[in-house]
Amino acid sequence: MGRRVFLGTLALGAVGVAAGPHLxxxxxxxxxxxxxxxxxxxxxxxxxxxxxRYYTVxxxxxHKDENTYRLTVDGLVDRPRSYTLADLRALPQTRMVRDVQCxxxxxxxxxxxxxxxxxxxxxxxxxxxxxxxxxFTCFDGAYTESLTMEQARRADVLVAxxxxxxxxxxxxxxxVRLYVAPMYFYKSAKWLLGITVTEKVQPGYxxxxxxxxxxxxxRSNGRDDEPTA
Amino acid sequence: xxxxxxxxxxxxxxxxxxRAERWAHRSxxxxxxxxxxxxxxxxxxxxxxxxxxxxxxxxxxxxxxxxLPVPVLxxxxxxALRADLGLLNRxxxxxxxxxxxxxxxxxxxxxxxxxxxxxxxKLYASWSAGATLVMLGTGLMxxxxxxxxxxxxxxxxxxxxxxxxxxxVVLAGxxxxxxxxxxxxxxxxTGWVARSWARREHPLWEAETRWETxxxxx
Numbered sequence: 495m496g497r498r499v500f501l502g503t504l505a506l507g508a509v510g511v512a513a514g515p516h517l518x519x520x521x522x523x524x525x526x527x528x529x530x531x532x533x534x535x536x537x538x539x540x541x542x543x544x545x546x547r548y549y550t551v552x553x554x555x556x557h558k559d560e561n562t563y564r565l566t567v568d569g570l571v572d573r574p575r576s577y578t579l580a581d582l583r584a585l586p587q588t589r590m591v592r593d594v595q596c597x598x599x600x601x602x603x604x605x606x607x608x609x610x611x612x613x614x615x616x617x618x619x620x621x622x623x624x625x626x627x628x629x630f631t632c633f634d635g636a637y638t639e640s641l642t643m644e645q646a647r648r649a650d651v652l653v654a655x656x657x658x659x660x661x662x663x664x665x666x667x668x669x670v671r672l673y674v675a676p677m678y679f680y681k682s683a684k685w686l687l688g689i690t691v692t693e694k695v696q697p698g699y700x701x702x703x704x705x706x707x708x709x710x711x712x713r714s715n716g717r718d719d720e721p722t723a
Numbered sequence: 724x725x726x727x728x729x730x731x732x733x734x735x736x737x738x739x740x741x742r743a744e745r746w747a748h749r750s751x752x753x754x755x756x757x758x759x760x761x762x763x764x765x766x767x768x769x770x771x772x773x774x775x776x777x778x779x780x781x782x783x784x785x786x787x788x789x790x791l792p793v794p795v796l797x798x799x800x801x802x803a804l805r806a807d808l809g810l811l812n813r814x815x816x817x818x819x820x821x822x823x824x825x826x827x828x829x830x831x832x833x834x835x836x837x838x839x840x841x842x843x844x845k846l847y848a849s850w851s852a853g854a855t856l857v858m859l860g861t862g863l864m865x866x867x868x869x870x871x872x873x874x875x876x877x878x879x880x881x882x883x884x885x886x887x888x889x890x891x892v893v894l895a896g897x898x899x900x901x902x903x904x905x906x907x908x909x910x911x912x913t914g915w916v917a918r919s920w921a922r923r924e925h926p927l928w929e930a931e932t933r934w935e936t937x938x939x940x941x
Contacts, residue, residue, distance in 0.1 A: 495814035496849040503853025507882055511861060514878025521881075550775040599880055665772055703778070716869075716876075 551699060555634040555664070555685060563669050565653070569629070569691035572620030579669055582655060585610045590650060590675060593722045595711045597678040601719070607673045609654035613647045615689065627695040630672055631688040639672065639683040639698040640707065643691075650675035650723050653686065676723035677709040730918075730932050737921050737932055739839075739910040743801035748911060750794035755894070757787040762887060788862050791855055810839050811848045817927060818842035832923050839928040847897060854890050858883060 510517070560579055568574035589608040595601045616628070621643070628646040630639040645651065654662060654673040662668030667684025674681040680700050701707050706714040712721045729738035740748075761784035764774045774780065798804045817836035824834040825843060835841065840848070864871050864879035871879070901908050907924075910916040921929040 496812035496845050499846060499849035500853045503850050504856060507853070507857030507860065507886070510857075510882035510886075511864075511875055511878035514881035515874055518877065518881045549771065549777055551777050555775070599877065716872075 550634060550684075551636050557664055558633060558669060558685075560669075565670055565686060565689070567615055567619045567689045567691075569689075570622040570625040570693065571616075571691050572622070574619065577615075579655070582610055582653065582670065585614060587655075588649075588652060589656075590652070590673075592650075592675045593720070594679050594682075595719050595722050597680055597705065597709070597715050597717065605657065606659050607652055607654045607675070608656035608659070609652040609670075609673065611649060612651045612653055612672075612689070613649070615653060616646065616691070619691070621691055624693055625691045627692045629690045629692050629696050630683050630686060630698075631690070632683050632685045633687040634685050637683055637685070637699045638696070639681055640692075640695045640701075641674065641681070642695055642708075645674075645708075648676070653689075654682075674709075676711060676721065678705075678711055678715060678717075680705060681709050731915065735918050736915045737918055737929065738914060739916045739921075740914045741801055741803035742914065743798045744804050744807065745911060745914060747794040747798035747804065751791065754787050754791045754794070758784060758791065759891065759894070761787065766887075785862070785866050788859055791859065795852075807839070811845050814842065814845060818845065832926070836927055837925050839925055841925070847893070851890070851893065851897075854886055854893075858886055858890065861886070 563579050564576045565582065566574070566576040587608055588611055589606060591604050591606045593601055593603050594605045612628070626643050628641050628643065630641075632638065641651070652673040652675075654671050655669065656662060657666055657671075657673075662671055667682075667686070670686045672681070672683045672686050680698075683698075695707060697707055708714060710721070711717075711723075712719045730736070731738075761780050764770050764780045765777070765784065771777075795804075815838070817838070819842075821835045821837055821842040824831075829835070861879035861883040864876055865883060901911075904924075906916055906920040918929060918932075
């Protein structure tokens with residue numbers, strides 16, 4: 495009898511794995527509805543409860559504000575320079591509303607991002623003809639990311655200052671983060687510190703740990719999510 | 724028949740758990756604790772913000788999970804553990820009465836007959852063993868991403884998340900019941916329990932030793 499309970503639990507687990515994708519959609523729909531009626535926000539803690547999850551690869555991240563934040567653009571460019579937050583705000587702003595898709599499975603629908611097109615900063619710096627890629631560093635001191643020059647110049651790649659129509663807070667990677675709309679969210683590096691134009695792509699933090707470098711949503715990392723852009 | 728319990732020379736204490744069983748329990752509890760704490764660091768946003776170091780926490784979680792069945796498997800060499808597994812596997816008519824009383828919230832010892840393990844402990848043992856292996860299997864699918872196709876991994880993530888929550892609740896119940904019963908904890912710590920406790924909580928088990936004592940004195 496005890497053995498039957500044991501084997502039954504195992505069997506239920508296997509059924510759950512097989513039926514998981516269907517069940518997950520059902521639970522997401524149900525909790526999505528429930529969370530709108532839930533003022534405590536506790537449903538957000540349940541699996542598939544929606545919302546962002548906080549990931550950082552370091553133990554602590556310094557805070558940067560109006561006075562201390564600088565974004566540098568350097569590498570294979572004619573005019574390296576650094577930007578303050580005010581400098582970045584003075585540039586033309588682009589607002590986009592797309593889904594955010596994390597490679598671990600969670601998705602946040604219709605999230606507005608707003609900021610300066612990366613291509614704008616690259617043009618302002620004057621990219622050398624020999625340049626083939628862009629490398630990003632972050633002020634958490636560990637995270638890095640990369641894009642090919644072609645990817646970096648897309649109109650849906652932003653140096654984002656605002657998310658969900660608010661200035662980006664520290665936990666979401668503020669005051670400035672990268673936003674790569676068509677790719678899994680690990681490409682959208684938080685706490686953006688430096689943009690370095692390079693000859694070739696250098697794999698980023700998670701990419702050295704097995705993630706795909708070309709992280710198109712739905713066409714990489716062995717996943718088939720609905721594309722976000 | 725299972726071996727009858729050993730009795731202390733003064734007859735006031737019964738031997739409940741062997742050294743191997745106690746160490747298996749202790750090690751499993753420690754590994755499970757590591758799994759639960761690291762899971763909280765990965766999953767609860769406030770704690771994730773506090774701790775960070777995602778790569779390290781993930782690695783600790785994975786290896787603690789892999790190691791989770793090792794203590795019990797190692798202790799299978801112990802005859803006492805194998806005998807107890809046999810007792811946990813066997814459900815008798817008194818277990819049905821025990822479960823019915825539990826469902827009625829009837830707490831009188833007389834309505835809850837039990838041998839060495841009561842029906843609740845038997846269910847807990849079988850279910851948590853199965854659930855642990857399901858967590859291990861689904862965890863492996865999420866860890867070794869090239870092992871299985873994507874659809875399986877989505878399902879594995881779903882099962883791993885929800886079963887983790889369920890296991891957490893059940894585990895809290897297990898710990899809560901132990902906290903409420905010092906003699907049960909004493910048994911798991913030293914291996915010995917008071918006969919008076921056994922007579923109340925596990926009368927059918929305690930009766931076997933009396934029968935033995937009476938037989939040997941006659």
